[in-house]
Amino acid sequence: MIIPNVSALSDGQLKEVTDILAPYGCTVTVIKGQERCIYAIVGDERNDDMVTKIEGLPYVDRVDRIQSPHKLMDIRSSLATHRVKMGGIELGTEPFYCAGPCTVDPKNPNLTIETAHAVKEAGAHALRGGVWKPRTNPYSYQGDTRALSVLMEASRQTGLPVDTEVMDEEQLRIALDAGVHCLQVGTRNALNYALLRQIGEAIAGRDTCVLLKRGMHMSSLQEFISAAEYIVHLGNPNVILCPRGTQPGLDGYRNHPDESIVPLLKERSWAPVVVDPSHSVGKAAYVPAAALAAIAYGADGLCIECNIQPGKGIGDDPKQAVTPESLKQIISETRALWRIRHAAKK
Ligand code: PEP
Numbered sequence: 001m002i003i004p005n006v007s008a009l010s011d012g013q014l015k016e017v018t019d020i021l022a023p024y025g026c027t028v029t030v031i032k033g034q035e036r037c038i039y040a041i042v043g044d045e046r047n048d049d050m051v052t053k054i055e056g057l058p059y060v061d062r063v064d065r066i067q068s069p070h071k072l073m074d075i076r077s078s079l080a081t082h083r084v085k086m087g088g089i090e091l092g093t094e095p096f097y098c099a100g101p102c103t104v105d106p107k108n109p110n111l112t113i114e115t116a117h118a119v120k121e122a123g124a125h126a127l128r129g130g131v132w133k134p135r136t137n138p139y140s141y142q143g144d145t146r147a148l149s150v151l152m153e154a155s156r157q158t159g160l161p162v163d164t165e166v167m168d169e170e171q172l173r174i175a176l177d178a179g180v181h182c183l184q185v186g187t188r189n190a191l192n193y194a195l196l197r198q199i200g201e202a203i204a205g206r207d208t209c210v211l212l213k214r215g216m217h218m219s220s221l222q223e224f225i226s227a228a229e230y231i232v233h234l235g236n237p238n239v240i241l242c243p244r245g246t247q248p249g250l251d252g253y254r255n256h257p258d259e260s261i262v263p264l265l266k267e268r269s270w271a272p273v274v275v276d277p278s279h280s281v282g283k284a285a286y287v288p289a290a291a292l293a294a295i296a297y298g299a300d301g302l303c304i305e306c307n308i309q310p311g312k313g314i315g316d317d318p319k320q321a322v323t324p325e326s327l328k329q330i331i332s333e334t335r336a337l338w339r340i341r342h343a344a345k346k
């Protein structure tokens, strides 16, 4: 829909608009109002170059698109019936829980392995753990490929599928060769289109999943959903959207908690939404409330940092990992809330 900044386009202006639209297979129809006219684009209006050319005209205020630019992620897409499966769960049919340490310490494999058993015992369906870490400070621990065999051993012993972050093509290849079930795209790489594309190409035709964190500086919903479209349009629809807080943070929290984005995402996309309350609030004591809020807002699951000895972990664990006892409580309370929510829907 073309909204001009004049009450009606002149014949010359209408011709200019028509000539811009024609090569894209679109035409224009005038909708006459009492005081002003607006102009409907007839045809596929998703071409960004076409829209930019129209918006660049001095007599056009803006173009409002009716069609969504994310064709496959859209709630009306043919993929809307697709169900992402992980850890024996069809996401959306019952709450899904992924838990584990922030970072897998290759020098202390037992900490991860025992934590994996503990999160399974607490009710988790998948194990998370960072092998390679995106650290703000280049002098902080950066991760170690040797941690991957620890994570995979924990997976073998518990039967839990694993989620781990990859930041480049080499890590992607190593993770896939090792049999990682879910690749995490971290908040810092959520807008790294080259990486999203590489992941999309590498997992096409596989049953690998992607946990796509929301970029900490992402503003529009469309930016988040379009990042998922980058992966899905290359052939694998197993993408999970993961809000994890944004910047600037809310004073006292690590980030600005954003679980309230869940219903907005669900109105636009069919993709499952698994919220990460740990990075959102950044402190173990606040995680249970954030987890409940996420489920209240309609999240399909939670990804929570958990460690049997948070103080012994590296990365975020000393501050924000919950204990397995707390995880168990979170799972039980959020399950109860889920049941109330879903009973109310019926
Ligand atoms: C993590 O999951 O440990 C992590 C670094 O996440 P994020 O990219 O959301 O900060």
Ligand code: MN
Pocket (backbone or CB within 6 Å): 102, 103, 279, 305, 315, 316
């Ligand atoms: Mn972390």
